[in-house]
Amino acid sequence: MRTCKTCTLTEKFPSARFNAEGRCNYCLAHEAEDRRDDNASEYRIKFEKLISIHAGKGQYDVLAAFSGGKDSTYTLDLFRNHFRLKVLALTFDHGFVSPYAVGNIRTVTEALGVDHIMFRPDFHLVRDIFRASAARHFYAKKAIERSSTICLSCMNLARLIMIKTAQEKKIPFIGFGWSPGQAPVQSSVMKNSPYIINAMQRSLARLIDGSSAREIPACMNGPGQNSGSMPINVHPLAFMEYDERKIYDRIAGLGWQKPADTDANSTNCLMNAFANRVHIEQYGFHPYDFEISGLIRAGVMTRAEGLERLTRPENEEIIRHVKKRLGLTS
């Protein structure tokens, strides 16, 4: 199988094209682009301006999505200690949070001195969503290039819960720890809208019963598609320095420890190995290839490190555990 000479994208990746030297269109486009730094500072300044307008008005400034993984841990620290915001951390527990991550969540929130809530929706709802995501071709090509179908559904559910909570508590910002490979800087500071909320709700509702008619479960139903208070999403790792070694060093200082049970591409989620497996079987490419090739282009990791991460064998015991819990074994 042909693989790009400078990143890790393969010919199975739907929108990858290769030139005569065996380099992909994404690597060629990246070289032609302006340097990331120019773009990045523009978004950092935009966020700082918004902070000066919205912060300090209520009990909390930012509701931070906190999975306990390395990037969201580092992001929590940025909000608290770099941007000096009043932070409420929220963990969405989809039933597959690594026990190591649970330990990290406790340790880190305590070390940072932030309030924290764990939100755990009805597992039957979550299970139905994951099972449907694994079974059906449901998402657009652009979406499945960037994430496994299970992750996409999980993210929609998590984002809806974040919006609902931020609106209820009148928190102006919602923070995410997307890496620069996961989400572009252009979306790093963005206000939610009724249109976005409706699209996510409809997408999940179709997954759980095949039509959009089913009543939206309470956990996905915010108080205000129509209310004036639309929280602003921000993922600061797109415009702040992203150096994995420095991140691991910093969060180790907060007591964070690397889980021993997650796959190569996650530091909090036991579902991820199964989600990757399903995606590769259905589409022929690794759901993390887009992110990893982006991190290679950004100089965050080497091509050899990226290839190793994409080919490291999954933990079969964890995959069996996940399938059993989802009711997918006989």
Ligand SMILES: [Zn+2]
């Ligand atoms: Zn490439």
